């Protein structure tokens with residue numbers, strides 16, 4: 001094993017461009033990497049590294065099995081996939097929030113604290129791409145729900161009677177508004193994280209430590225600017 005060589009898994013989709021820009025800024029020049037071609041891996045001999053492009057939800061799996069030493073992944077996906085990987089750094093980009101939402105017409109009353117009273121929704125159905133995060137949130141507030149796993153367009157589910165609620169990512173809030181949905185509870189905030197395979201983290205410790213340090217310094221410089 002070349003303990004200086006890194007295979008880095010990047011997610012196609014919303015997080016790809018920021019991931020490429022950040023890596024290029026810390027000396028792993030990969031600005032030619034893109035998802036427009038069908039090419040899924042890119043050798044970077046000058047950086048002694050390789051980039052592989054994966055579906056965002058598959059990144060923790062590639063890293064857990066060691067097919068990639070490192071991966072860039074949203075905290076939402078990391079929590080949902082629950083793989084045995086090391087979370088090394090919050091990369092700060094790709095900010096989004098997880099919320100519970102439901103149709104405007106069915107929102108529950110509010111408590112004196114200003115929060116919605118969700119207790120009347122016990123045992124209801126929740127459409128989501130994130131059943132683990134959903135169950136864990138509701139069990140934390142003493143409720144049980146039935147998650148219905150979907151792969152996209154969760155907002156449709158309450159509109160057609162598939163579920164009473166959804167748990168999904170909100171960024172601008174436009175998708176909720178356009179489908180007459182209202183946020184009734186925040187769950188958590190997510191940003192992109194750097195994760196590592198646990199064995200690679202030990203075997204390639206110096207290379208990974210130096211990269212983490214460069215990323216940290218780069219992120220701190222950005223905050224100061």
Ligand SMILES: Nc1ncnc2c1ncn2[C@@H]1O[C@H](COP(=O)(O)OP(=O)(O)OP(=O)(O)O)[C@@H](O)[C@H]1O
Nearest residue numbers: 013014015055056057074076077094095096169171
């Ligand atoms: N509207 C959004 N605004 C900001 N970040 C988002 C938004 N939606 C998703 N994200 C973040 O980007 C990550 C990847 O989202 P993207 O939509 O590119 O892929 P996906 O379709 O969810 O993944 P997959 O194809 O594996 O199901 C999410 O896990 C989340 O961390």
Ligand SMILES: O=P(O)(O)OC[C@H]1O[C@H](OP(=O)(O)OP(=O)(O)O)[C@H](O)[C@@H]1O
Nearest residue numbers: 152153168169170171172173174175176
């Ligand atoms: O608050 P907004 O800015 O409207 O963003 C929220 C939308 O973004 C995500 O969907 P995405 O575009 O990733 O589509 P998908 O559900 O098919 O993955 C999420 O699932 C919401 O539908």
